Amino acid sequence: MKKLLLSVVVVGSLFANNFINLQITNSTIMAEAQTLVSHNKPFYVKAGFLAHADKSNFYYAGIKSEGQIIGVDVPATFSLFIDAVHTKNNTAIPMGVGFSTYLDKYTIPIFVRGEYEYAPKILSFDDANRFSKYKGELGIRFIENGEIFAGYRHISFDKVYNSAIYVGIGLSF
16 A cells, blocks of 8 residues: 555656645654546545554545536535545445635635545445544645645544544645
């Protein structure tokens, strides 16, 4: 999975609209990356890695499509995605939804984003009976291609795997 994440970042440098971020807590660090594959209709390949102090790491890789909801005039981007997630004893294939919007009323652009994904028993394997993950972030874009943010994430395989408030930095290239 580490090689997959590195491959996504390397291949991603060939395209525009790539994104990488780091999320840091007192006991974890998470790296996430996504790269734009199709310019006609936004389609991304994404991957992430959560390193935990107790060595119980979490990996994911997936695909994502984003756009506007037809007939709704809201300045937000909505996304649909599917991931393959894995820990030492658990694996799942969740499907998810996300949103992202900028609040343009301020001098520095402020953004809000969120995601939710879920895999029922039929899409959960190994020791897992279900998987869910949600996160929300609030941040500022301090330069054209850079942002800082704070967020909350909750990851569970039958029971809570990781639940944390984090701070992060993101770069677009």
